[in-house]
Amino acid sequence: MGVRRLVINVRVVFLFLLLWIFSVQTLPAEERGKVRERMVREPVFGGQVLIQEAGRKGNPPLVLIHGLGDLASGTWQGLLPQLARVYHVVTFDLPGFGRSQKQNSLYSPGNYATFVKWVVDTFIGGAPIVVGHSLGGAIALRYAGTYPEALTRLVLIDVAGVLDRRVYTKEMLGVLAENFSVPSSVDSFLGNMVGGLPNPLFDLDLMLDNDLLRQQLLGGDPEKIAAIALIQEDFSPYLFRIKAPTAILWGEHDRVTPMRTGVLLEANLPEAVLRIIPGAGHMPMDEQPRLFAAAFSEALQGDYRPAARPVQGGQRAGRCEGTSGMVFEGDYESLEIVDCRDVHLRDIRARSVTLRRSTAVFDGGEISGGEVGLRAEGSTLTANGLKISAPTAVAASGSRLDLAGVRLSGKQAAVVSGGRLQLFFSVSRIDSPHGSGTIHGLREMAAGEEL
Structure with a gap:
């Protein structure tokens, strides 16, 4: 018995x-789609924070980081049911946003990256896929560069910041000058308060670090504090430490975060691919939900890779003189651009490039093999993700060079100035006898000076 x-x-x-x-x-068809919420106290800012989970623990972990604004984790709500079928999703209202506690704290990318690490350690315990949109993309970048082993994949969507403050706010002022309707009050705030001021009337870092000044000048507003801290951040010490494969998604018509940021990230991050969402702006998940969902799914799974670049002959010489709007692509022995406007050089490879009294934009590409890689006289140049390697990488005078995610390698010098020269570096690298390492910010050079 x-x-x-x-x-x-x-x-x-x-x-x-x-x-x-x-x-x-x-049963998880219902259960996994449900969002489990809890309010907990976090140790970084010392306040209450909303944590949300969906999907079954044991599935591949996925962390979603939202951008500026009190929509907060609501950014992801339309995607959660589908994601929860495959992933253990953890998202949250960043401290200072949404239903999380709002305080007069330093809401900087560095502090937020520390907060994300606490979330990962507390609610996941392993290395997740990390996704960030706008400000969240900048936080994801800082997290991936600070803790390079603590994630398996990085997905960046219309990342804010990264460019030098002077460059970013100048672009924002251009948008505002065109009477374009900017979808975030904070972006308008940046354009009006900080934009275009190379020498601010007060020390922004001093303001950010001081509780009383943050309260007096910014009203202790987390959104304003986070926005100012973002544009003050120098990502160059972290960008080049990232190891995780990276997918980059960008709205085709995003006027809040310039697409050049995506170009420079693609050129400098591991196995990175930039994919454009047609017809979308800064919120592609809302503006083109079907296109975004398909691209996002591929990004999470790593289903697309950089396209193979066709090998072309490099013996041709390219020339532009007295015209505007010309486009150069492919391989060249040399390129000469004289008295031209709005020239676009896309992924070119050349031994040398010369600009005289011209304006031009480089997106990607490489210049190597000549004695001087790039010459610029009386010209305005914008370069994103460009690599230049030569005995003298750049020789310029009377010019303004805006260099984002650019790598300059010179056996004699990275830059030689033949006259007054203004250089705006954003998350770039130089290597020369005068110094090696990352470089970010404004450099003004007189004749005879070298970098």
Whole structure:
């Protein structure tokens, strides 16, 4: 009798075990789609924060980081049911936003990256895929560069910041000058308060670090504090430490975060691919939900790779003189651009490039093999993700060079100035006898000076 009861009990336990396994595998169509919420106290800013989870623990972990504004984690709500079928999703209202506690604290990318690490350690325990949009993209970058082993993949969407403050706010002022309707009050705030001021009337870092000044000048407003801290951040010490494969998604018509940021990230991050969402602006998940969902799914799974670049002959010489709007692509022995406007050089490869009294934009590409890689005289140049390697990488005079994610390598010098020269570096690198390492910010050079 005792044996029979034991057998029955074993069968009952086994039956309940089967029912539990069955429920875990089949019922989660409803359960996994539900968002589990909790308010907890976090240790970085010392306040209450809203944490949200969806999907089954044990699935691949996925962390979603939102951008500026009190929409907060609502940014991801339309995507959560589908994501929860495959991933263990963890998202949150960043401290200072949404339903999380708002305080007069330093809401900087560095502090937010520390907060994300606490979330990962507390609610996941392993290396997740990390996704960030806008400000969240900047936080994801800082997290990936600070803790390069603590994620498996990085997905960046319309990343804010990264460019030098003077460059970013100048672009924002251009948008405002065109009477374009900017979808964030904070971006208008940046354009009006900070934009275009190379020498601010007060020390922004001093203001950010001081509780009283943050309260007096910014009203202790987390959104304003986070926006100012973002444009003050220098990402160059972290960008080049990132190891995780990276996917970059960008709205085709985003006027809040310039697409050149995506170009420079693609050129400098591991296995990076930039994918444009047609017809979308700064919120592609809302503006083109179907296109975004498809691209996002591929980004999470790593289903697309950089396209192979066709090999072309490099013996041709390219020239532009007295015209505007010309486009150069492919391989060249040399390129000469004289008295031209709005020239676009896309992923070019050349031994040397010369600009005289011209304006031009480089997106990607490489200049190497000549004695001087790039010459610029009386010209305005914008370069994103360009690599230049030569005995003298750049020789310029009377010019303004805006260099974002650019790598300059010169056996004699990275830059030689033949006259007054203004250089705006954003998350770039130089290597020369005069110094090597990352460089970010404004450099003004007089004739005869070298970098």
